[in-house]
Amino acid sequence: MARQGTDYSDVSVIIPTxxxxxxxxxxxxxxxxxxxxxxxxxxxxxxAYYGRLEDTGVKVIRQRTRGVENAIMLGLRAAKGKILxxxxxxxxxxxxxxxxxxxxxxxxxxxxxxxxxxxxxEKGSMSVYLRMGNSMLSGLFSRIYGTKVRDVLTGLFVMDxxxxxxxRNKEPYRAGIAFFAIELARRGYVIKEVGIKYYKxxxxxxxxxxxxxxxxxxxxxxxIRQLRxxxxxxxxxxxxxxxxxxxxxxxxxxxxxFAKTGLFTLSGRALLAIMLIIVGFLMGxxxxxxxxxxxxxxxxxxx
Numbered sequence: 001m002a003r004q005g006t007d008y009s010d011v012s013v014i015i016p017t018x019x020x021x022x023x024x025x026x027x028x029x030x031x032x033x034x035x036x037x038x039x040x041x042x043x044x045x046x047x048a049y050y051g052r053l054e055d056t057g058v059k060v061i062r063q064r065t066r067g068v069e070n071a072i073m074l075g076l077r078a079a080k081g082k083i084l085x086x087x088x089x090x091x092x093x094x095x096x097x098x099x100x101x102x103x104x105x106x107x108x109x110x111x112x113x114x115x116x117x118x119x120x121x122e123k124g125s126m127s128v129y130l131r132m133g134n135s136m137l138s139g140l141f142s143r144i145y146g147t148k149v150r151d152v153l154t155g156l157f158v159m160d161x162x163x164x165x166x167x168r169n170k171e172p173y174r175a176g177i178a179f180f181a182i183e184l185a186r187r188g189y190v191i192k193e194v195g196i197k198y199y200k201x202x203x204x205x206x207x208x209x210x211x212x213x214x215x216x217x218x219x220x221x222x223x224i225r226q227l228r229x230x231x232x233x234x235x236x237x238x239x240x241x242x243x244x245x246x247x248x249x250x251x252x253x254x255x256x257x258f259a260k261t262g263l264f265t266l267s268g269r270a271l272l273a274i275m276l277i278i279v280g281f282l283m284g285x286x287x288x289x290x291x292x293x294x295x296x297x298x299x300x301x302x303x
Contacts, residue, residue, distance in 0.1 A: 008034040011102055012081030015089045016063070016071035017053075019045045021203040022091025027056050029095045030087075034102070038081055041089075042071040069172035069179045077168060084164055086177070088155030090201050092125065093117070097196035101158025104192055111163040111189035112181065114149060115156030119195025126198065141178070145185035149193060152178045156196060163189045240283025247276025 011034055017023050023041065030039055041053050044063040053060045061078060063071045072086045083105050085098050093115060101113035117126065118134075126134075138152040157177055167183045175182065185191055251273035254266045264270075 009036040012079035014075030017089035020089035023089040094197035100194040110192040115196040117198035244280025
């Protein structure tokens with residue numbers, strides 16, 4: 001539905017594509033919903049398809065690298081808008097979510113708005129396998145970064161320019177839109193979701209990845225890895241605490257045996273207990289030191 005009288009000239013929408021036929025209808029929908037918004041298509045297709053994109057009148061950028069996150073970042077860096085957005089080109093995401101996201105950004109209620117596909121799934125649009133994987137990754141993200149997200153693998157988002165400028169020089173890793181969610185969450189930006197309609201793909205098959213399982217595991221690894229780099233005290237301290245407790249428990253067993261028999265017969269276990277206690281303690285200290293150094297670096301960078 002068109003938004004008559006609403007100015008969206010401060011909005012830039014990035015559409016990454018590889019030979020997606022649905023993109024031409026999507027461009028017209030965005031023009032109707034977001035009047036005067038800048039539309040940038042980042043394309044990695046044939047010359048013939050590239051020419052068809054140019055005929056639509058939108059700005060078209062050639063992608064030479066690999067990965068949808070790199071395509072989106074390429075478009076975002078070239079965008080002029082104060083509000084930045086992206087949507088999959090395959091016709092599965094209802095662009096109405098862009099309008100809702102822009103409203104939240106303009107109201108100052110969020111720095112990043114994700115489109116929650118699970119809110120309105122068309123029958124047959126997403127397999128049970130993919131829903132389960134997405135829910136697991138979204139749950140992991142929510143628990144680690146303390147922000148409730150149901151669909152971290154969505155293909156639609158809206159972002160404030162100020163938030164983007166803080167990560168514009170960050171090289172994207174293979175995590176799709178989750179890359180932007182991870183990087184902004186770890187910097188304390190507010191992330192919210194809006195429910196969107198998610199449809200069955202009208203043309204062809206997904207070109208995101210050959211293996212959805214491998215892709216999901218890769219996203220999970222980045223979610224955890226970024227936590228390690230951003231909050232080492234939680235990672236090193238937590239793991240060190242577990243090691244320390246195991247060593248302590250083993251030491252209690254050794255002492256209990258000595259109290260019962262009067263003989264020091266578990267020397268091997270005693271040595272292992274001492275080593276675990278020391279290692280656990282040192283891991284906590286290392287985590288604390290690294291965390292303090294990172295906090296100092298952040299304060300220096302903010303000046």
